[in-house]
Amino acid sequence: MTRYAPTERFLRKDLHDLQVVLATANNNLSKHREPSCTTETDHAEMAGAQSWVRLDVAYFRNDKIRRAGIDAALFHLAAICYLGDHRNKRTESGILPVDAIEILAAETRTKNPQTVIDRLVKNELWHDHGGDWLIHDYDTTNGDKSEAAVARERQRNNRNRNRDPHSGQFQ
Numbered sequence: 001m002t003r004y005a006p007t008e009r010f011l012r013k014d015l016h017d018l019q020v021v022l023a024t025a026n027n028n029l030s031k032h033r034e035p036s037c038t039t040e041t042d043h044a045e046m047a048g049a050q051s052w053v054r055l056d057v058a059y060f061r062n063d064k065i066r067r068a069g070i071d072a073a074l075f076h077l078a079a080i081c082y083l084g085d086h087r088n089k090r091t092e093s094g095i096l097p098v099d100a101i102e103i104l105a106a107e108t109r110t111k112n113p114q115t116v117i118d119r120l121v122k123n124e125l126w127h128d129h130g131g132d133w134l135i136h137d138y139d140t141t142n143g144d145k146s147e148a149a150v151a152r153e154r155q156r157n158n159r160n161r162n163r164d165p166h167s168g169q170f171q
Contacts, residue, residue: 053084054141064123071110072119076126078104079135084142094138098131 055077059065065073082100083091090097105113117133120126127134163169 053080055080056141064125068119068123068125069116071108072116072123072125074108075104075110075113075116076120076135078108079126079133080138080142083135083138090132092139094135094142095129096126096133096135098133101133 056062059077060073065076068076079096079100082104083094083096086100101113101117104110110116117126121128125136127136
């Protein structure tokens with residue numbers, strides 16, 4: 001039995017070291033953990049950005065999207081997401097800054113974005129807007145005047161009604 005004692009001692013030492021590592025990692029995680037959120041919307045508001053956009057469930061069956069091609073559909077979808085993530089007065093109106101084209105091309109792995117943009121314009125999904133691009137009907141589905149904006153505001157008001165004004169916690 002004494003023959004196995006050194007091995008057992010090493011195993012105990014390894015187990016202890018592992019426990020120390022796990023405790024340290026858990027402590028580090030708790031230091032960097034974001035404040036608790038009650039909903040996805042709370043998380044988005046804490047992050048300072050909208051975390052979603054409205055999209056028609058028939059997006060890929062839309063005639064304009066189908067005529068533009070799958071690479072253009074992906075590029076257009078990436079543009080909608082970009083606008084949702086970079087919300088301001090211009091993007092609320094569906095205006096995509098020309099600077100975003102390079103970002104979208106990298107995200108969608110599009111080698112020649114101009115040919116994709118030409119097809120989006122030809123199919124009336126994008127419109128030239130003085131150097132920038134206007135995404136067709138973005139403002140009616142995702143802009144400030146959309147049902148989504150009204151719903152977000154209503155949800156925010158309902159949430160705030162149930163919060164303690166001092167602590168911010170739900171009552």
